Amino acid sequence: MPRSGRLRADAARNRTALLRAVEELLAHHHPAQISMDLVATTAGVGKGTVFHRFGSRDGLMLALVQERAHDLGVAIADGPPPLGPGAPPRARLLAFLSAVVDLVSRNKGLLAALGPAIAAPSDQGPREAHPVYRTWHGHIAGLAGQERPDLDTDMLAHVLLASVHSEPILEALARGEGERLDRTLRDLVTALLPDGAASHTKAESRHP
Amino acid sequence: MPRSGRLRADAARNRTALLRAVEELLAHHHPAQISMDLVATTAGVGKGTVFHRFGSRDGLMLALVQERAHDLGVAIADGPPPLGPGAPPRARLLAFLSAVVDLVSRNKGLLAALGPAIAAPSDQGPREAHPVYRTWHGHIAGLAGQERPDLDTDMLAHVLLASVHSEPILEALARGEGERLDRTLRDLVTALLPDGAASHTKAESRHP
C-alpha cells in the first residue's frame, strides 16, 4: 500500500472507481457477501489492483469510511456552532451525536464496513482502533469531560459509540428509525449532563 | 441439526467435548482464527460431527453462549431479588446489568462469539436475533418501561446492550476493567431512572 503521495492519473481513477464500487455494493448486499473479486470486477479492474492500492479488505473499507467521515471531521474542528467550536459542550455533544446518527443512517453499510475493520487482524497486543473511531471517541469524551469531569467519560464515550455498532440498531437505522436512536441518545445525554452541570461557565477540564 | 430429543450417549459426550473445546480455544485465541477443523481436532472428533450436531459455526457459538447464559436466565426468572422478581425495577435493572457485565468479563470470548452469530447469515428479510439477546433485551426494556413508560425503552435496551458488543469495550473487559463499564452503565441508568420515577408502584407498561 503506497504512501499517500501524488497518485498517478490511472491510479487515482481506479481508486475512486473502487470506492464507488464498494459504496454501491454495500447499498444492496450484506458486507459478508461482498468479495474482493466482486469489488474489482464491478469497478472494472483486476483484483491485484485492489490489494496494490488498499493492502487488504479492511484497508479498503477503512478508506471508504474515512472518506465518508471526512466532512464531519472538518465540521467539528472548524465548522459553525453548535457542531463546531463556540457552543457550550453539552450542545456540541448533542449536535455531534445527531450528526453521527444521521451519517450512519444515510449510509446503511458504513458502520457495517467499519465493524470488521475495527476488530483484530490477528491477535497482536494492544490493537489500534482506527483513526475515525479515535477521533469520534476523543471528541465525545472531551466534551462530556468538560461538563462532568467526575465521570469516566472515556468509557462513556465508548458506550455511546457502541450503539452505532450494534447489529439490531443498525437494522433499525436501515429501516429509517434513526430518529428513535437520536432521541434515545439525547435522553441519555441530557439526563447525564443536566443544564447547568459545569462548575465553571468557562470550563476548566481536568486531564487525569 | 437434529431436534433436541434425548441424545445418544456418544453424541452427548461429543457435544460437551466440542463445547469445552470451543471454550478453551476462545480463551487463548481470537475468534476469527478458530477454525471448525481446529475445534473438531481439539475435541478429538471429526469435523463432520461438529456440523451434524450444531449445523454451522454460528450454531456452535450460539449453543455455547446459551449454555453460559442459562444460569443468568434462571436467576432473573426465579432467583432471589434483586436479580429475581420482587425488588423494585430500578434495582433489578442495575443488578441485571452488573450480572451481564460480570458474565461477559469472566468469559472474554463469549460475546465475541455471540457477535458474529447475531449478524446475518445471508441477506434474508427481517433477521432473527438469537434467543439470549432477545431475552436480555426484553428484560431490560421491561424493567425500564416500568419506571419510565414515557421513554423508548426498546431502543434504550438496545443501546445499553450494545456496549457489550463493542470491540473497544470488549478489550477493556479483557483487561479486567469491567468495573469501569459497570460504573458507567450504573451512572447512565441512575441518571435516567431517578429514585422515585414510577408514576405507579404497580407499573402498567405500554406496548407500542
Add this chain to the structure above:
DNA sequence: CATTAAACTGACCAGCAGTCCAGTTGCTGC
C-alpha cells in the same frame, strides 16, 4: 521519443465453512 518507476493484471495459493456418504455404534423390542 526514450527511459523508468509506478501501476496493472489474472493465474495462483493456502485455508476456510460446509457437504456427503460409507462405515460404525448405541439403543430397543423381542
Add this chain to the structure above:
DNA sequence: GCAGCAACTGGACTGCTGGTCAGTTTAATG
C-alpha cells in the same frame, strides 16, 4: 442376549475466499 436399524461418526471433497506475485503495460518526465 441379540438382531436390526436409526442415529451417529469421520475425513476426503467442494466451492469460494482473501491475499500474493512475476510478468506486462502505461503515465510521467526531459
